[in-house]
Each structure stands twice: as structure tokens, then as C-alpha cells.
Amino acid sequence: MRKRKACKGSTPIAAAFAVVLVALTVITTYLFVAKTWWFPPAITDVGHEIDAQFMRTLWITGIIFILAQLGLAWVIFRYRGRGRDQRASHFEGNAGMEIAWTIATVTLFVGLGLYGQDAWAKVHYQEAGAGALQIEVTAQQFAWNFRYAGPDGKFGRIKPELVSASTGNPVGLDRTDPDGKDDIVSPIIGVPVSREVELVLRSQDVTHSFFVRELRLKQDAVPGMLIHIHFTANQIGDYEIACAELCGLGHYRMRSLLRVMSQVDYDQWLKETAANQ
Amino acid sequence: MASHAEVVHVHVHTAPTGFIRKYVFSVDHKVIGIQYYLLALFSVFLGMSLSLLMRIHLVWPALHLPFTPGGQMTPEQYLALLTMHGTIMVFMVLTTAPQSGFGNYFLPIQIGAEDMAFPVLNMLSFWTTFVSLLVMVAAFFVSGGAPIGGWTSYPPLSALGEIVGPGQGAGQTLWIVGLAIFCAASLLGAINFITTTIDLRCKGMTLMRMPLTVWAWLITAVLGLLAFGVLLAACALLLLDRSLGTSFFVPGGLVVTDQVITWHKGGSPILWQHLFWFFGHPEVYIAILPGMGVASHLLSTFSRKPIFGYRAMVYAMLSIGFLGFTVWGHHMFISGMSPYSAFAFSLLTMSIGVPSAIKTFNWLGTLWGGQIRFTTSMLFALGFVSLFVSGGLSGLFLAQPAIDLYLHDTYYVVAHFHLIMGVAAIFGIFAATYFWFPKMFGRFLNERIGKVHFWLTFIGVYSIFMPMHFLGIAGHPRRYADLTGVQYLNGLIPVQRFISIAAFITIGSQLLFLFNFLWSLWGGKKATEMNPWEATTLAWSIPSPPPFDNFAGHIPTVYRGPYEFAVPGARQDYVPQQLTPAEVATGEVSSGPTVKA
Numbered sequence: 001m002r003k004r005k006a007c008k009g010s011t012p013i014a015a016a017f018a019v020v021l022v023a024l025t026v027i028t029t030y031l032f033v034a035k036t037w038w039f040p041p042a043i044t045d046v047g048h049e050i051d052a053q054f055m056r057t058l059w060i061t062g063i064i065f066i067l068a069q070l071g072l073a074w075v076i077f078r079y080r081g082r083g084r085d086q087r088a089s090h091f092e093g094n095a096g097m098e099i100a101w102t103i104a105t106v107t108l109f110v111g112l113g114l115y116g117q118d119a120w121a122k123v124h125y126q127e128a129g130a131g132a133l134q135i136e137v138t139a140q141q142f143a144w145n146f147r148y149a150g151p152d153g154k155f156g157r158i159k160p161e162l163v164s165a166s167t168g169n170p171v172g173l174d175r176t177d178p179d180g181k182d183d184i185v186s187p188i189i190g191v192p193v194s195r196e197v198e199l200v201l202r203s204q205d206v207t208h209s210f211f212v213r214e215l216r217l218k219q220d221a222v223p224g225m226l227i228h229i230h231f232t233a234n235q236i237g238d239y240e241i242a243c244a245e246l247c248g249l250g251h252y253r254m255r256s257l258l259r260v261m262s263q264v265d266y267d268q269w270l271k272e273t274a275a276n277q
Numbered sequence: 278m279a280s281h282a283e284v285v286h287v288h289v290h291t292a293p294t295g296f297i298r299k300y301v302f303s304v305d306h307k308v309i310g311i312q313y314y315l316l317a318l319f320s321v322f323l324g325m326s327l328s329l330l331m332r333i334h335l336v337w338p339a340l341h342l343p344f345t346p347g348g349q350m351t352p353e354q355y356l357a358l359l360t361m362h363g364t365i366m367v368f369m370v371l372t373t374a375p376q377s378g379f380g381n382y383f384l385p386i387q388i389g390a391e392d393m394a395f396p397v398l399n400m401l402s403f404w405t406t407f408v409s410l411l412v413m414v415a416a417f418f419v420s421g422g423a424p425i426g427g428w429t430s431y432p433p434l435s436a437l438g439e440i441v442g443p444g445q446g447a448g449q450t451l452w453i454v455g456l457a458i459f460c461a462a463s464l465l466g467a468i469n470f471i472t473t474t475i476d477l478r479c480k481g482m483t484l485m486r487m488p489l490t491v492w493a494w495l496i497t498a499v500l501g502l503l504a505f506g507v508l509l510a511a512c513a514l515l516l517l518d519r520s521l522g523t524s525f526f527v528p529g530g531l532v533v534t535d536q537v538i539t540w541h542k543g544g545s546p547i548l549w550q551h552l553f554w555f556f557g558h559p560e561v562y563i564a565i566l567p568g569m570g571v572a573s574h575l576l577s578t579f580s581r582k583p584i585f586g587y588r589a590m591v592y593a594m595l596s597i598g599f600l601g602f603t604v605w606g607h608h609m610f611i612s613g614m615s616p617y618s619a620f621a622f623s624l625l626t627m628s629i630g631v632p633s634a635i636k637t638f639n640w641l642g643t644l645w646g647g648q649i650r651f652t653t654s655m656l657f658a659l660g661f662v663s664l665f666v667s668g669g670l671s672g673l674f675l676a677q678p679a680i681d682l683y684l685h686d687t688y689y690v691v692a693h694f695h696l697i698m699g700v701a702a703i704f705g706i707f708a709a710t711y712f713w714f715p716k717m718f719g720r721f722l723n724e725r726i727g728k729v730h731f732w733l734t735f736i737g738v739y740s741i742f743m744p745m746h747f748l749g750i751a752g753h754p755r756r757y758a759d760l761t762g763v764q765y766l767n768g769l770i771p772v773q774r775f776i777s778i779a780a781f782i783t784i785g786s787q788l789l790f791l792f793n794f795l796w797s798l799w800g801g802k803k804a805t806e807m808n809p810w811e812a813t814t815l816a817w818s819i820p821s822p823p824p825f826d827n828f829a830g831h832i833p834t835v836y837r838g839p840y841e842f843a844v845p846g847a848r849q850d851y852v853p854q855q856l857t858p859a860e861v862a863t864g865e866v867s868s869g870p871t872v873k874a
Binding site (some may be wrong): 010013014016017020021024027028031036037038039040049050053054057058060061064065068069071072075076079080081082086087088089090091092093094097098101102105106109110112113114116117119120123124125140141160161163164165166172204205206207209211213216217218219220222223224225227240242243244245246247248249250251252253254255 | 351352353356425426427431432433434437441442443527528529530531532533534535537544545546547580581582583584585586587588589611612613616617619620623624626627628630631634635637638639641642644645646647648649650651656659662663666667670671673674676677678679680682683685686687728732735736739743744747748750751752754756757758759760762763764765768769772842843844845850
């Protein structure tokens with residue numbers, strides 16, 4: 001039988017593998033701890049809850065990651081071959097351990113999942129309150145437009161055949177409809193701080209997705225559907241809106257702005273925007 | 278269940294003569310396996326070239342590339358590269374090499390059969406797959422170019438034709454047709470695999486004595502049989518919407534660049550997503566299960582120990598296969614689907630982490646107490662375990678809809694699926710290649726080059742995909758052709774640059790593998806021994822390469838399980854499956870079924 005020199009010389013390669021795994025673990029852990037590239041601060045209460053659930057998940061998966069990669073490094077090094085005449089231990093399994101780690105894993109994973117349902121429920125199971133500020137969001141290739149109901153509080157009719165970006169009617173508003181006379185259409189979305197806002201998402205052409213990082217909110221705008229989501233922003237500032245569903249060649253530049261303002265500033269902004277219709 | 282006192286023989290064809298019958302239109306599962314493998318090898322280099330161009334464009338957009346006459350790459354060209362990269366990698370590489378490539382070659386041998394149950398069907402499956410690749414690649418060369426809707430091809434973008442974007446005309450049609458042809462080929466293959474495994478096992482090869490690779494190929498084939506039909510149907514419906522004016526996926530009242538779409542009404546874009554992902558989720562398990570089988574097989578062989586918990590490994594794969602059909606909605610938390618169903622999909626998805634975790638524990642348990650031999654194939658199998666852990670854990674974030682609200686359609690998802698599916702499965706393919714190459718071609722791949730290939734690739738893929746998690750956490754959406762649109766991406770460009778450089782190096786390192794592969798076919802060290810790895814399964818009891826009917830007319834009988842290593846009292850640290858008890862006791866192998874090399 002052919003002499004195999006791999007076994008005796010296995011220390012360098014086993015050590016190298018272990019070192020690489022340890023380095024991977026250390027670097028990855030450091031990057032998650034240092035948060036060099038991280039979430040921007042959340043500006044909603046539910047956003048903070050989502051962040052808390054993320055951290056819970058990160059702790060658990062982080063510990064498992066470290067134990068598993070270091071565990072792999074250890075068995076690789078500890079049980080490197082010592083020579084062709086050496087026998088491995090012979091065991092085929094351990095039913096007790098199988099049962100134990102199955103139960104532990106189920107409990108941990110399913111438990112974690114159940115814990116996170118609370119935040120999801122707040123976002124999606126509960127509708128916006130009756131006093132929420134309603135804003136209609138229209139997505140199209142490749143722009144966002146936002147419609148306010150105006151002083152009468154009612155949205156006017158929309159007709160596809162009236163859509164004309166070039167003549168300043170991107171959403172197809174029917175100005176002959178009395179309800180629509182005072183509607184305000186804006187390329188950016190302004191909201192008053194600490195006021196619940198209800199967005200009604202729609203799309204003119206293909207599927208887009210409304211995404212604002214600081215809100216911790218993302219929702220596809222699906223053609224043929226009117227999708228309601230709600231949020232309450234509690235921090236004044238400008239926040240970028242990005243499209244998060246591939247919608248064609250301009251997908252990367254389909255951006256807008258969420259401007260959270262004091263009530264006074266918001267009223268002013270709305271008045272100015274209305275004047276420009 | 279047929280008893281196996283009576284061995285079922287496949288129709289034993291005579292050895293083929295002539296170049297065409299031997300190497301082109303062969304019905305020999307071994308030749309077909311190699312054909313599939315070579316198709317995948319071509320496709321992976323094509324797929325990597327596409328992603329290399331993507332990575333270059335993202336961080337050096339001013340660079341003029343050969344196929345961008347007159348200027349920089351346009352956004353639609355980037356998206357076309359992206360679409361075809363994903364499609365070619367998922368279908369032509371990950372669904373092909375592990376299952377149709379290695380499965381075709383080694384399934385019959387590992388169960389003691391002379392060929393697949395339906396050899397002619399097998400040949401047709403390969404050539405149908407080949408045609409599907411041609412049709413797919415043709416999309417690059419038609420007017421408008423390749424489609425730009427991603428490998429997921431969501432309507433209405435994929436249904437409305439060229440008015441919604443370049444490439445959405447003829448290119449998108451060819452893509453759909455190519456994919457439909459691929460589905461048909463896969464269904465035929467699945468039927469072959471299942472029938473072969475159930476009916477053609479040799480005497481003594483009970484289900485619980487099958488190598489874990491065979492279990493993996495069997496479960497994968499069942500997934501394929503149930504899932505590819507749905508994708509085929511979805512493709513058909515999409516083609517109808519595009520060409521016959523139906524509206525399965527397109528609602529009414531749409532306006533595209535001020536033009537009202539009057540010829541569609543009443544369809545639902547979400548319907549496509551349900552159909553696609555009902556296929557798409559089992560598809561990712563189709564991509565990874567064979568790799569899991571190979572990892573188990575190699576970890577046992579090169580630790581010189583039985584696999585830890587063989588039965589648990591089988592049940593875990595069965596659970597993954599079954600649960601894999603129940604979780605598709607986790608791709609759709611944000612889609613407009615009922616949020617209550619998100620709750621159900623979320624819990625099921627968290628649950629599928631359990632059998633995956635069990636497999637990881639058992640791989641560690643296999644290594645524990647072992648005498649590890651660090652062949653190149655073993656290095657890739659060990660790397661598979663590390664990558665599977667990394668990729669799997671990031672899934673626990675995405676499985677929770679509240680967290681997915683943020684991470685969906687960001688680079689976090691790209692990191693996750695590349696690690697757990699793309700890279701881990703590729704490592705399974707590499708591990709299998711370095712392990713089985715000597716058996717297939719009678720020569721070894723060069724181990725020294727192999728080890729350099731391993732280290733560069735292992736460090737390389739982590740360098741590419743670990744940073745992507747942070748891009749996602751910072752909110753960087755995916756499928757962006759350009760980083761100058763959304764302003765908050767500015768701070769992330771240095772990370773993108775690092776990733777591109779890492780990709781450049783890692784992709785370049787694969788040329789080492791290609792060189793090794795091609796050179797070793799004719800100049801590699803000869804594999805004169807039948808069993809150089811001292812393995813236990815039936816493949817290592819026949820010559821390298823095997824005779825046309827695998828066992829030279831003498832079908833083996835199996836007396837024990839597939840991982841009998843370090844058996845107390847045995848003379849050697851391994852006991853092959855086909856040795857009779859007498860042969861084990863005396864140490865004398867009778868002239869038996871195998872022909873001397």
C-alpha cells in the first residue's frame with residue numbers, strides 16, 4: 001500500500017485552517033460590534049422595537065456563529081491526522097445529544113421568531129387611527145409623487161388617460177372632479193412630526209417599493225393594488241426615500257425625500273406647495 | 278417496495294462504438310454526467326465573467342468596456358448582466374453540476390446499478406438542457422439585448438414588453454422560453470433519479486445503507502419533480518400574457534410613459550411571485566442538498582470515522598425537503614401579501630433552521646475524535662461547513678418579517694444567498710470534483726495547485742460577501758446599476774470598492790482550477806489504485822475510469838453501511854461496503870466483481 005505523507009504533515013495545514021477561521025470570527029465580530037457601517041438612527045417608536053429585535057437576533061446568532069466557527073477550528077486542529085497507523089474513535093452518534101440540541105434549537109429559533117411578531121403586529125395588524133394624515137403615494141418609472149387631499153379632506157378621481165408628466169399631471173388627477181380641485185401633488189413628502197401618517201401606496205406601471213431607512217419601513221407599491229401603511233415620525237429632519245424593487249433601468253435613481261417638520265413649518269410647506277399646483 | 282432478493286437489472290446495452298455514440302449522443306450515465314458537468318463548468322465561467330463586469334462597473338463606472346461602444350456601461354446593460362448572472366448561475370451551474378453532473382455519474386455506481394433506469398431519457402434530458410442554455414444565451418444577441426428584470430423576472434416589468442425597458446422584448450421572451458425548456462429537462466431528470474434509486478439498488482443496499490449522497494440526490498429529485506412543474510406553468514402564463522393578451526399577472530389601468538395600457542385587465546403581479554417562489558424556495562434546497570450529501574460523505578471519509586448520526590442526517594434532509602415547500606412566502610413579506618400569512622411563513626422558516634442546525638452539529642460530531650486527512654477535497658468540505666453556518670445564520674434575520682421590513686431587497690439578502698447557496702454549493706462542487714476526478718478520469722487533480730485554489734477561494738469569498746451584510750444594514754438596496762443616485766450610498770462606496778477588488782482576485786483564482794482541470798485530464802498523476810482515498814462506497818471497488826457498464830457484468834452485493842470506518846477489531850481503518858464477512862475476516866479479497874486496473 002502506498003505511503004501517505006499527508007497525515008504526519010497535517011499540523012501546518014490544520015493550524016492554517018484554524019487560524020483562518022479564528023481570523024474570520026474575530027474580524028466579523030469586530031465589524032458587528034464596531035458598527036462602522038450601520039443603521040441610521042430610527043425615528044419611530046416601532047423602529048426602536050425593530051432595532052431591539054435585531055439586536056436580540058444578533059446576540060443569539062452571533063454567539064452561535066462564534067461557537068460554531070471556533071468549534072470547527074478546534075476540531076480541525078485537535079483531530080488532525082497523526083499518522084496512518086492511528087485510528088479514529090468509533091462512535092456512530094448519540095441519540096441523547098440529538099434530542100437535546102434539537103429541542104434547544106427549536107425553542108431558540110421559534111421563540112425568537114415569536115418574540116419578533118409584536119413589532120410586525122404593530123406595523124401591519126393595526127390600521128392607522130382615524131385622525132391619521134392620509135397621503136397617497138404614486139410610484140412610476142422613475143419617480144415618486146405624493147398627493148394630499150387638500151382642505152376638503154377628500155381625494156379627487158384619478159384617470160389613467162389623464163396621466164401626463166410633460167404637462168404637469170404625473171398622477172392623472174381629474175381636476176374637473178370637485179373633490180380633486182384642491183388636491184396637492186408634490187415630488188417630495190412632507191409630514192408633521194409626531195403625527196400619525198397613513199400612506200396609500202399605488203403604482204402606475206410596474207412594481208416599485210417605498211423604502212425609508214429611518215422609518216424602518218418598506219412596502220412594495222403593486223400595480224392594481226392600494227396598500228395602506230402607517231407610521232409616526234418623532235424626529236424632525238430630511239430622510240431619503242429609495243426604491244427597493246427592481247423596476248427598470250432607472251431603478252437606481254428613483255429617489256425622493258421625506259421631510260419631517262414641526263407643525264408650523266409643515267403648514268407653511270403645504271401652503272407653498274399648494275400655491276405651486 | 279420490491280424485495281431485493283431478486284436484483285432488477287437495467288437493460289444492459291453493449292459497449293458503444295464510434296465517436297458520436299461514445300461521446301456525443303451517449304446513453305451512458307457517466308458520459309452524460311460529464312457532459313452536464315462541462316456545461317456547468319462553461320456556465321460558471323460565463324456567470325463569473327458577468328459578475329466581474331458588474332463589479333467593475335459599480336465602482337469604476339467611467340471605464341469603457343469592450344461591449345460598450347462609445348461610452349460607459351448603461352444601466353440597462355448592468356441590469357442585463359445581473360439578470361443573466363443570476364439565471365445562469367442558479368440554473369446552469371447550481372441546479373446542474375451537483376445533481377445532474379455528479380448525481381448522474383455516481384448515483385448508479387453508488388447503489389450498484391449498471392446505469393440509470395432510463396438511459397435514453399437521460400441523454401434527452403442533457404441535450405434539452407443544452408438547448409435551453411443556447412436559447413438563454415441567445416438573449417444577449419437579439420435586438421434590445423438580454424432582459425433586465427432579474428432572475429426573478431417579476432411582472433408587470435417582465436410582462437409588458439419593450440415599453441417598460443430595453444431587453445424586455447425579444448430578450449425576455451427568449452429567457453422565458455429557455456427557462457421553460459430547462460424545466461422540462463429537469464422534470465425528465467427527476468423521474469430518472471427517483472426510479473433508479475427506488476428500483477435499481479443492488480442486493481443488500483437497503484435505504485439505510487445508501488450513502489448520504491444518494492439520499493441527497495433522491496430528495497433533490499423529488500423536490501425537482503414537484504417544483505419545476507410550477508415554474509413551467511408560470512413561464513407559460515407569462516408568455517401568454519406577453520403574446521396572447523391574457524392578464525394573469527397584469528392589472529388594468531396601467532400607464533407607461535404616458536401611454537395607457539388598454540389590453541390588460543384583472544391580473545395580479547403577486548400571483549407570479551407566489552408561483553415563482555413556490556418553485557424558487559425548493560429550488561434553493563435543490564441547489565444545496567447534494568452539497569450537504571457530499572460534505573457528509575467526505576467529512577466521514579477523511580475523518581476516518583462513521584458519519585455522526587446517519588439516521589438523523591437522513592431525517593434532517595427529509596425535513597428540509599418537506600419544509601422547503603412551506604416557506605416560500607418569506608420572499609414576499611413586503612409584497613402586499615396578507616401580513617397574517619407572514620406570521621405563518623416566518624415560523625415555518627425559523628423552523629427550517631432546525632434540521633440545518635442538526636446537520637451542522639452532526640458534521641462537527643463527525644470530525645470530533647477523527648484522524649483528519651487534509652486532502653483538497655476535504656478542505657473544500659470543511660469550508661462548506663463554515664460557509665453553511667455563516668450563510669444560514671443570516672437567514673434568521675430575514676426570516677423575521679419585522680426585520681425583513683428593512684433588510685428586504687438590500688445587499689444583506691445578496692450576502693445571505695450567495696454565502697448559503699452560491700458559495701457553499703460551489704464548495705460542494707469543488708469538493709466533489711477533487712474527490713471524484715480520479716475515478717472519472719483515471720488521473721488526479723494536482724493537490725498542490727488545489728490547495729492554493731482552496732485558500733484563495735475560501736478567503737476570497739468571505740472577503741466578498743461578509744462586507745455585503747454591512748451594506749445591507751446601512752440600507753443599500755440591491756440591483757442598483759449606479760451608486761450615484763441615492764445620496765446615502767456615498768459613504769458605502771469604499772466598501773463596494775473593497776468587494777470589487779476581492780471579487781477580482783477570487784474570480785481570477787478560479788483560473789487556477791480551470792488550468793488544473795484541463796491539464797490533469799491528460800497530464801495528471803495517474804490513478805492506478807482503485808481506491809486511493811481508502812473509501813468505503815462502491816465507486817472505489819471498480820477501476821478508474823470505470824468500464825462502460827460499471828461493474829463489468831458482476832453487480833456487487835452490499836453487506837454493511839456506507840461509513841464503516843475505525844471499526845473496532847477490523848484490520849484496516851475502513852471496511853468497504855461490498856466485502857463479504859469472510860473477506861473482512863481473512864483479509865483476502867476474492868477475484869470478485871471487479872476487474873483489476
